[in-house]
Amino acid sequence: MTAVIEVSHLTKRYRTTTAVDDVSFAIEENTIYGLLGRNGAGKTTVMSILTAQNFATSGTVRIFGEAPYENAHVLSRMCFVRESQRYPDDALPSHAFRMASLFFPNWNEELAQRLITEFRLPMKTRIKKLSRGQLSAVGVIIGLASRAEITFFDEPYLGLDAVARQIFYDRLLEDYAEHPRTVILSSHLIDEVSHLIERVLVIDDGRIIMDESTDATRDRATTIVGDSTAVDAFVQGREVIHRESLGRVASVTVLGALSDADRDRLSRDGLDVAPVSLQQLIVRLTQRSGAGEDAPRNEEEAR
Numbered sequence: 565m566t567a568v569i570e571v572s573h574l575t576k577r578y579r580t581t582t583a584v585d586d587v588s589f590a591i592e593e594n595t596i597y598g599l600l601g602r603n604g605a606g607k608t609t610v611m612s613i614l615t616a617q618n619f620a621t622s623g624t625v626r627i628f629g630e631a632p633y634e635n636a637h638v639l640s641r642m643c644f645v646r647e648s649q650r651y652p653d654d655a656l657p658s659h660a661f662r663m664a665s666l667f668f669p670n671w672n673e674e675l676a677q678r679l680i681t682e683f684r685l686p687m688k689t690r691i692k693k694l695s696r697g698q699l700s701a702v703g704v705i706i707g708l709a710s711r712a713e714i715t716f717f718d719e720p721y722l723g724l725d726a727v728a729r730q731i732f733y734d735r736l737l738e739d740y741a742e743h744p745r746t747v748i749l750s751s752h753l754i755d756e757v758s759h760l761i762e763r764v765l766v767i768d769d770g771r772i773i774m775d776e777s778t779d780a781t782r783d784r785a786t787t788i789v790g791d792s793t794a795v796d797a798f799v800q801g802r803e804v805i806h807r808e809s810l811g812r813v814a815s816v817t818v819l820g821a822l823s824d825a826d827r828d829r830l831s832r833d834g835l836d837v838a839p840v841s842l843q844q845l846i847v848r849l850t851q852r853s854g855a856g857e858d859a860p861r862n863e864e865e866a867r
Contacts, residue, residue, distance in 0.1 A: 565592040565593065565594075565595070566592065566593045567590040567591060567592055567593070568591055568592065568593045568627065568628055568713070568714060568746050569590065569591035569614060569625075569626070569627055569714070569746075570590050570591075570624075570625075570626040570629075571587060571588055571589050571590070571610075571614070571623070571624070571625055571626075572588050572623055572624045572625075573586050573587070573588055573622065573623040573624070574586070574587045574588070574610070574613065574620055574622075574623035574624070574625065575587070575620065575621045575622045575623050576606075576609050576613060576618070576619075576620055576621050577621045582770055583606050583609045583770055584606045584609050584610055584613070584620075584767075584770045585606075585769070585770035585771050586623070586771070587606075587610065587623070587767070587770070587771065587772050588623075588772075589765060589772055589775055591714075591746060591748065592746070592763075593713075593745075593746055594744035594745060594746060595746055595747075595762050595763055596736075596740065596746075596747045596749065596760055596761050596762050596763075597746070597747065597748045597749065597761060597762070597763050597764070597765055598749050598750075598751065598754070598757060598758070598760075598761035598763070598764050598765065598778075599611070599748050599749065599750045599765050599767065600750070600751065600754055600764060600765070600766050600767075600846055601766055601767040601768050601846075601850065602768065602850055603752075605767045605768050605769060605770070605850075606767050606769075606770045606771075607718070607750045607767055608646070608718055608750070610767065611644060611646075611716050611718055611748070611750065612644075613625060614627065614632065614642075614716070615632065615639070615642055615644040615716060616632040616633045616634070616635070616638075616639060617644065619633075627641075627642065627714070628641065628713075640667065640668065640669060641712060641713045641714065642712055642713070642714045642715070642716070643668060643706065643707055643710040643712035643714070643715045643716065644715075644716045644718070645703040645704070645706060645707035645715070645716065645717050645718065645720045646703070646716075646718040646719075646720060647700070647703070647718060647719050647720050647722060647723070649699075649702075649703055649720070651691045651692070653690070653692055654690060655690065655691045655692075656687065656688065656689070656690055656691065657680075657685055657686075657687050657689075657691060657694075657702050658687055659691075660691065660702055660706065661676055661705065661706065661709075664706045664709070664710060668710040668711070668712055670710065670711035670712060670713075670743075671709060671710055671711065672709050672711055673709070675708060675709045675711075675735075675739065676705055676709035679701075679704070679705045679708060679709065679731075679735065680705060682731050682735075683698075683701035683704070683705065683728060683731065685698055685701050685702065685705070686698065695723070696723035697723040697724050697725060697728060698723075699723060700720050700721050700722065700723035700724045700728075701724065701728065703717075703720035703721075704717075704720060704721055704724070704732050707720070708732075708735055708736060708739060711739070711743055711745065712745065713745050713746065714745065714746045714747075714748070715745065715746070715747050715748070716748045716750070717747070717748070717749045717750065717751075718750045719750050719751055719752065721751075722752075722753075729753075729756070733756075733757070733760060736760065737760065749761060754841075754842055754843035754846060755841055755842065755843040758778065758841070758842040758843070761778055762777065762778055763775075763776070763777050763778060764776060764777070764778055764781055764842070766846055766849065766850070768849070768850045773849060773850070774846070774849065778842070781842055781845060782839075783821040783822075784819060784820075784821075784840075784845060785805065785817055785818065785819050785820075785840040785844075785845050785848070786817070786818060786820075786821075786822055786837055786838070786839070786840060787806075787815055787816065787817045787818075787837070787838040787839075787840055788814075788815070788816050788817075788818065788830065788835055788836070788837060788838075789813070789814070789815045789816075789835065789836040789837075789838055790813065790814070790833070790834060790835035790836055791812060791813065791814070791833075791834070791835075792809060792812050792813065792814035793812075794833045794834065794835055795814040795815075795816050795835060796814065796816075797833075798826075798829065798830065798833065798835060799816050799818050802818040802819070802820060803818060803819040803820065804816055804817070804818055805817050805818070805819055805848040805849065805851075805852050806848045806851070806852075815838075817840060817844075817848055822837070
């Protein structure tokens with residue numbers, strides 16, 4: 565696979581706060597990524613730097629092999645859709661779509677019109693008068709209809725209700741299958757988007773703590789449930805990332821795949837094995853890493 569984004573030792577500091585701390589990773593072409601993590605972890609800062617809307621303190625960023633800053637050739641090939649997107653006070657949705665069609669060379673008007681209908685977007689209402697869900701729909705439509713080679717979705721769909729979010733997920737997969745490109749989804753709805761993403765990037769406290777395929781994460785952790793004495797004996801020497809107890813019953817989540825011998829032992833000891841969802845795994849890993857309070861660390865990530 566070809567890397568369309570290459571990040572090396574990227575650091576961003578705000579006075580005494582380090583929002584991104586010596587981060588290195590690569591994003592491959594024609595892949596859907598999940599950029600996941602807690603509020604204030606550094607997700608928006610990373611995406612803003614990649615799209616030349618912010619400046620790194622140190623480190624290098626290459627998009628299609630070039631620096632993105634003041635580089636129209638690179639920027640026209642990327643679309644950054646964010647929840648906090650601003651529009652002129654008198655702008656209508658049609659104005660936003662018209663500007664997008666002029667900027668993005670792969671813009672597909674037929675897809676845009678289809679999405680406008682499916683999201684029931686009122687085209688004669690000024691954007692500043694739209695509901696949160698309708699405003700989210702404007703961003704989603706631009707992100708999908710742009711068909712940019714790299715598209716960043718920084719949680720613009722949080723305002724959508726469950727039905728509208730499903731429309732977004734369905735249309736994303738449908739159009740991605742017909743027109744492959746690189747998509748980076750930042751989301752707190754991890755279980756909801758887990759079926760979409762092919763590769764997981766988890767950032768916590770400004771550092772990358774996971775960078776692997778979604779399939780590889782399925783065997784990263786297991787929860788063992790049963791008599792606390794038997795559970796404790798089984799997990800001894802293993803890396804425990806979470807533990808809960810109720811009376812004599814314990815539930816312990818451990819890292820590492822289970823072998824056939826492990827499963828035979830669990831069966832003999834009367835212990836149950838429960839899978840760990842992607843969301844549970846990320847929650848446990850970020851809790852373990854001691855990220856601190858779940859609060860934004862700078863104005864850019866205060867959303």
